[in-house]
Amino acid sequence: MSITITMPALSPTMTEGTLLKWLVKVGDKVEPGDILGEIETDKATIELEAADQGTVARLLVAEGTEGIAVNSPIAILLEEGEEKVPEEEIPATPSPQPSPAEGRGEQTPAVSEQLSAEKPKELEKAAPQIPSDVKTKQMTVREALRDAMAEEMRRDQRVFLMGEEVAEYQGAYKVSQGLLDEFGEDRVIDTPITEYGFAGLGVGAAFAGLKPIVEFMTFNFAMQAVDQIINSAAKTRYMSGGQMAASIVFRGPNGAAARVAAQHSQCYASWYAHCPGLKVVAPWSGADAKGLLKSAIRDPNPVIFLENEILYGQSFEVPTDPDFTLPIGAAKIERAGAHVTIAAFSLMVGVALEAAETLAGEGIDAEVINLRSLRPLDTAAIVESVKKTNRLVSVEEGWPFAGIGSELAAQMMEHAFDWLDAPVARVSGDDVPMPYAANLERLALPSAAGIVTAAKAVCYR
């Protein structure tokens, strides 16, 4: 049997790649570990190593071929003793078009990147976000965050960025791409892996008048530093009678990525939202990301800025004006509707919009609110919406108990009781640590189908 080498998936979200270069030719003998060629993914160029011993019999794709779907055949090896590849074993040359059904997309649980990457554009027509006279540019959330930091660093010398792999590596998720080049190593600083220490150091620098942006590689690792965030950053203005305070942003990806399991997939929104002395922001779109991060950096208070890894690669129209900001504490209606209000934040806004489309097909007109900020929470906007729809479904990735949804339910009892026609329904992640197995992970995360079910239930349908 000959050995077929296929286009490898090199990150949890990769669906296609480019074959940049072959480093072997037909007839070469290879050993496990030998480098066969170079592959370019959306994030990086990576070497393709042989996993088996053999002789290169065929190279099925030419150098420079783009859009090769993950898992399609790219080369054939002969095993020791084999003379030539039997014709029936030669796979059809792969089509350069990526076929998501065969790729990783299928396996990526809950939200497929492709799906949600396309959705927003279409939906923006339904509820235009940005007045038409504002200049915008299509960019990814990753780029919007980078631009926000760059613009604020140009504007204010006190602003600097610090965290693991933010400088030379350009960010573990490439969010700080180019910042070291522009601002130098005094202002874009790689730290050792010492979250507790550098979060505390950031707070000290802020007390002394600087404006640090502290990046956590993911918010899971901010748990190492949570004492400095709460006990030092959040409480000092109060404890000092207003003398001393930290103008600091703690930012990084929050929530579930794909298949990284319990210690690396968790939503911290309700943890931080619980604490007085903090502001907590969770953007969804590119405009959210840029406008809110700029406001967070300018804010004189400590701000927890919860990003989402799956959103980094999604594209949106983003205003280009360097003075564009969004106020912290204001929610946004992403889709107007009359029958039920769906309140969500971060990645779940896209999922809620997807659910709203499905509901529309069944005659239910849903209003989708993008909370944007969790502390302060724009209770007034939700109450206004509920006065119209008389129903509320909350959506979050985090655990249900004492979650954001619990808070929304309590707020509605206090401020909208007379307008409610049904109890508030909560859609959330399941009440378990995140499992690794693909099928269990899919079950554990909230889905558009789950939102549809909840929305129908509160509409008594």
Next chain:
Amino acid sequence: MATRPQHTRGKKGRPKPARKGAAPELYKASKAQLIKFYREMLTIRRFEEKAGQMYGQGEIGGFCHLYIGQEAVVVGVQDCLLEGDSIITGYRDHGHMLAAGIDAGAVMAELTGRASGISSGKGGSMHMFSTRDGFYGGHGIVAAQVPIGTGIAFAHRYRRQDNICVTYFGDGAANQGQVFEAFNMARLWDLPVLYVVENNRYAMGTSVLRSTGSRELWKRGDSFKIPGKQVDGMNVLAVRAAAGAAIDQVRSGKGPYLLEMQTYRFRGHSMSDPALYRSKEEVQQMKAEHDPIGQVKKLLLDNKMATEDDLKEIGREVKAEITRAAEFAIASPEPEASELFSDVLVEVAS
């Protein structure tokens, strides 16, 4: 004989490999032992290559950190352990598990997220455990295993057992505050713990040269009065010799010991790391001159302890074992949906 890789500053601040220095202390292995080391290291290597390939095919998801290049460290240390001893490490854990004698199929099935995986498919690559084999994980949070390993040693001492806990961590992890808190208690209470820093020169993209001003990691216990030693971690005989001596001390009740294993990962940090922070020449040189498996192979052949054919035969057996593990891992069913809610807490009869 291999010289130990050293971290001297080369051009552009990159670590410059190995100067010729004093020959390290080497363990005198019998033919049978040398063949055992060869087989065990090769098993880890082939397992990891297979895992890398299966990741590429989408059979394995999330993060997958391979141990290729570092095999001599676990194989050498594990050879010194006795029944009842414990080990604990971080997320780069597949090699530690295989060295501890855990079935390759159960590890591979965890990587594919199957019910037959060692963590029932719920933990994945970074979170695997097998207390039956004295393996306490598999921890995804950098350095969390250091106080935990110290606590396992505490339990050995508490029960008056003669056992020890080997606590592995990386050069990056060595900068976390909780490491020093653990060191202090380990000395204070003379706990039977061997700390093994696997210094592979990089924490993700950050070279040791850029993460600390105190680069002699083996001296990190100094202020706590924990003795330390630097070891050529690419040479299984150097590892075996140093670990043997250190473990004798720890087991005899003299308290903690710290070994810095100078090692190297041949692959990127995880599957999606293009490793642009180090030169191709550096990687090539480490592979060519310091490959732990290549070194043992050469010893076996040079000393006529084995022929090329003998080693090929071992290679075939190892390959067959890994193929079986991979087939098992792919054929096994996913966990039942009901498992989503199991093992969160244990029910208590009221």
